[in-house]
Amino acid sequence: MIPLSEARARILAAAKLLPAEQVPITQGLGRVLAADVVARVTHPPTAVSAMDGWAVRTADIGRFPVTLTRIGEAPAGRPFAGTLRPGQAVRIFTGGALPDGADTVVVQEDADDHGATVTLRDGGGPGRWVRPAGQDFSVGDVGVHAGRRLTVRDLALSASMNVPWLRVRRRPRVSILATGDEVVMPGDTLAPGQIVSSNSLALCALVRQLGGEPVDLGIAGDSADSLSTLVAAASGTDLLVTIGGASVGEHDLVRSVLGAAGLELDFWKIAMRPGKPLMFGQMHGVPMIGLPGNPVSALVCAWLFLRPLLLAMQGLPADDDLRDAILARDMGANDSRADFIRAKLSTDGDGRLVAEPFPKQDSGMLSRLAWADCLILRAPHAPPVKAGDRVQVMPLDAL
Incomplete structure (x- = not known):
């Protein structure tokens, strides 16, 4: 068995950054940006009003009240064509281009509209209620940097x-x-003697959530012919994930069948719980991860190994979200394997995270993983810990 940290390092070393492709912006949500988004326009393209009101010259409003002559209007999208002269005002609306000669806006709440004239009762100095050209961004500015998973806000920008x-x-x-x-x-x-499979469905969902495209090959029976036939269908994909069949029983055929098909085994068995019989290698240059068959083991291993690999292939950091929490109940000493304890999270009166492990930790109990909020990380040979001690947890929100 190899340490968990070494297993992760070997798997990440096999990650190959996937090439870029061009997609319409309507299909960009959730994709990982491969090239910076650079502004092709300036926004706003010219100085515009931030409010409904009156575009005027600051020189004309040194005292209040003041009455000015109305010479036109500037709604958004229809700029006023003339130039503002002393003693003149233009009715302007939010988003309207500031007329030539104007340098400030008086909001309509501080004005009395008489039709041909307007009386202003208050106002500010130059630039008041004016959005200058390029206030948001200018041509050539980088709006979204490469290496980011695109959000709704990124697409809007x-x-x-x-x-x-x-x-x-x-x-x-x-x-x-x-x-x-x-x-x-x-x-x-x-x-x-049969059971309902949850692993394929869950892993397909996880792959989609992580930005990938799952290809469900189905279920191979416990025969070399069945397994060989379905493995062949994985040709052309970027990663092969098998579930079960990687242990040492007479019906666990993944190692032998894939070996005959060209699998170059890197490692098999990790010093961890759940998930000891995890396998990793290369099939003709394509990474292969063999997950345990127990549903909890499969999902925990997928989170710890498949997730960082898929993120790295898309150019994203593969760091874990680790946090400190207060332990809610005693736990005994750990053995030689790293342990990932399923637990509930809550917050105490001081705002601290509190982790309460489930009393029963069995890799076949999927309900406990579904109800868990986090995994408590326990290092090999960790000493006993008491309620109130600090422990490190990995939240499972995304899982």
Whole structure:
């Protein structure tokens, strides 16, 4: 068995940054930007009013009240064509271009409109209620930097910068193959001794959430022919993930069948719980992760190993979100394997995170993982800890 940190390092070392592709901005949400978004326009393109009111010259409003002659109006999108002279005012609306000669705006609440004239009762100095040209951004400014997963706000900014196409990383295509005669899909008829599979469905969802495209290869039976046939269908994808069949039983065929098909095994077995029988290697240059079959083990291992690999392939950092919490109940000494304890999170009266581990930690109890808010990290040979001690936790919000 190898340490967890070494296993993660080997897996990340195999990550190859995926090439970029161009997509319309309407398809950019959630994609990872491969090239900076650079403004093609200046916004606002000219000085505009921030309020409904009157565009005037500061020189004309040194005292109040003052009555000026109305010479036109400037609604948004229809600029006033003339030039403001002394003693004149232009009715202006939010977003309207500031007329030549004007340098300030008096809001309509401080004015009395008489039709041909307007009386102003208050106002500010130069630039009051004026948005100068380029206040938001100018041509050539970088709005969104490469290496970011695009959000709704990023797309809004890109659109306003007049960028209709985006350079993004290609989505990693991930083949997912479950194994085992005992496994059937949800809704199928259960024969004696069979169980309903959750792993394929969950892993497909996780791959999508992480920005990838899952390719569900189905369930291979416990025969070399069945496994070989479905593994061949993984050709052309960026990553192969198998579920189950990686242990040492007579029906655990993944190592032997994939080995015959060209698998170059890097490691097998990690000093961790849950997830000890995890396998990693390369199939003709394509990374392969063999996850354990127990659902908790499969998902915890996917979070710890598959997630950082997929992020790295898209050019994103693969750091874990680790936080400190107060332990709610005693825990005994740990053995030689790193342990990931499923736990609930709450907040005490001082605003501190409190982690309460479930009393039963079995890799077959998916309900506990579904109800958990975090994993408590316990290092190999960690000493006993008492309620009130500090522990490190990994929140599971995204999982």
